Amino acid sequence: MMPTNAIKRLQTYHERHQQGLEPVEQAIALRQWLTDYADSFKSVMECDLKTCPKIVYDFSADGDVVIGGTSDPARQTEIMWQQLADANAPVGVGRYREDRVCYQSDQFKNDGEARSQHLGIDLFAPAYTPVFAPLDGVVHSFADNNLHLDYGPTIILQHDPAPNIRFFTLYGHLSRQSLDNLYKGKEVKAGDLLCQFGDFPINGDWIPHLHFQIIFDMLGREGDYFGAAKPSEWDIWTSICPDPNLILQMPENVAASRKGG
Template sequence: MATDPLIKALRNTRFHPVMDMISGNARPHILDLSSSNPNIESVDLNDEFAFSNFITNSIKNAGCDYGIGGYGEDRIIYTRSDVFGTARSIHLGVDIWTEAGSPVYCPLEGTVHSFADNNNHGDYGPTIILEHKVDQYTFYTLYGHLSRTSLSGLRKGLLIKTGVQFAALGAYDENVHWPPHLHFQLMRDLGDKTGDYPGVCARSEQDFYLQNCPDPNLILQVSVLE
């Protein structure tokens, strides 16, 4: 089968780390939020503080510095929010779990496509979508669960250079009751979406969405996810 041209172009591109810990000696812990993780079965997912403690303690008990993972994962955690309904469970991005206020950098020169504060319970909270080109191919990156100050001064079409900090992670109350983390997602086509794009899909739709949202580790290039 012929190699997907966008995937090939991304694999041949050097990206700036999206967050500091990715490029340093920080130790990552792959967080499994699917039903196959027996440790999550005892967590009351409707208790937001219990879920936050689960995330924090999972990273700490593994002797690691931050949490990461989730692409293509069939998660059970979305039952705690009406945003996802009963069918949506396939996670389309990679989550990087770390401290609120941590800086977020532009991986490749691009422009601001759109932004919004998606402040429904369990949603992204403050969100930025960037538009990029590699070779002749256009693609988009989405950054969810940001601080509200990350949206200040933005405008559609604003150029952001490679390696420039353009956002920071939001605190618990800013990112609509999630433990601080970055939801990072890669998309080929946004359709008519602005400031938002599904980060979770139904199992019945996963073929379409996983094809439109390739593995974000093509950009993150975190070895434990390869």
């Protein structure tokens, strides 16, 4: 249940959007800070995401590789790993803003509309791939969200790099070992080993990958967060959770078109 003050903030974001304003007032300054300091961010993977080969996937319709739903993660992992090997690519990418078919089940619906538009970027690589902190921060919260098609083990970092600049990064679908020895407020430095990719079914029963997301307002949540938004509310949620490529800095087009395809 969202705290009362968070509900009020969310309502304010809706009202500002209706007035033609940026829903989250501080989002403009936060995005600008991320843009200004982009060159200082460390890669979240051992491969340099700015230069390494990749396959950018399209999960807006069923294709050769299917994620979630009733798909078999073991079989789909086998297919993806072969595609990546054939392309000599160490990582596959799932796009930001993508309207995904796997989020159309009742689990993702509220008031009849599915939360189907992806708020993060997915990085696909083998289970236990190490993940590094892209910039300094502290552990805000962590949890094992162990429902089917949920995040599985999850870590959220808080970043306060400058006066009046605060944002959060979320790392989902991790291994259970990733939560060992964590505590709220634990300091993390840029480039530190933070966690590792999880395997199915521990990671929510997905192809092994990292869900990476930037968050400007936690809305009172801890250890968990909305990973997708209703398409009808996209303009509000993109102000709360901007393009993660502001940090990842991949040169490929890793954001879906405005309609999600």
